[in-house]
């Protein structure tokens with residue numbers, strides 16, 4: 303979660319001109335009352351206490367607990383303030399949209415989707431997206447869709463709203479049998495009044511752009527159209543990339559941009575454009591994240607960037623000053639593609655003459671159908687009908 307990736311992204315976006323004439327808003331610090339929307343008093347106090355103590359020489363005792371001091375969630379001086387600024391950024395973005403100052407807003411520092419009500423998890427301290435969604439509900443939004451394209455399951459946001467029928471959480475991620483946090487199965491669809499407002503699309507390791515996008519489009523537009531959100535909140539983690547060291551999906555930057563544009567299109571179609579995008583995971587800190595999130599900023603600004611655009615020399619020099627010798631990409635793309643063949647119903651077994659490819663299509667189609675059969679009936683949709 304190196305903050306370097308945020309600085310490198312902003313530098314790259316500025317160098318390529320994406321941010322010309324764009325107003326950036328200082329995030330501010332989320333108030334404790336805002337954090338309390340989704341976190342317990344005991345947890346916030348523990349974070350604040352650990353934060354003030356700084357890096358402990360001895361592992362913390364039970365007075366800390368709450369997931370703090372683990373390998374994934376080490377204690378560091380200022381962690382309460384850092385988490386509060388991240389939440390403050392996503393709150394500022396939410397406020398800008400709710401106040402009508404902007405239709406779309408992005409906080410690339412946000413997306414701490416694993417943080418739970420009472421404990422830190424997966425590098426995430428405060429769940430900025432959940433805080434902002436809770437606030438938007440109080441501002442009068444009655445139906446909010448959260449779409450999470452990070453390679454990991456968006457478990458913290460799902461848990462925060464699992465009993466709330468006003469929030470639909472959709473997560474497309476690497477299969478829980480193969481990746482932490484080992485949740486996000488197709489059968490998790492919510493209970494009681496909130497049944498059908500949890501959607502999980504698990505994909506096997508190795509899934510590439512075209513099949514990832516086939517799965518996204520085979521499920522997400524349908525469930526969103528049925529739910530009719532007034533705003534979309536997107537978690538745009540880019541650890542789905544084939545170079546990412548922590549996970550095993552095989553997307554390129556082009557595939558990731560296909561997802562960003564699809565979410566923008568859905569916000570335009572269903573929410574009068576209202577789209578709040580946050581960052582998330584992404585551990586290709588230098589070669590991947592800055593390019594992908596520059597595309598995200600470009601997408602939000604309708605300044606779509608051609609992936610063949612050369613990476614500015616100025617940015618390369620900046621990187622090489624701190625990391626000499628690292629091989630940098632020459633363009634904003636990887637030579638991938640956002641083209642995909644749409645899901646074409648159950649039993650449409652492919653026969654392309656390439657058995658490996660056909661097997662991959664069959665597996666992803668199996669995943670698509672499992673999700674549709676789990677959740678579509680509760681939304682009044684026909685899981686087997688390609689028109690739904």
Ligand SMILES: [Zn+2]
Nearest residue numbers: 452454541583
């Ligand atoms: Zn992740």
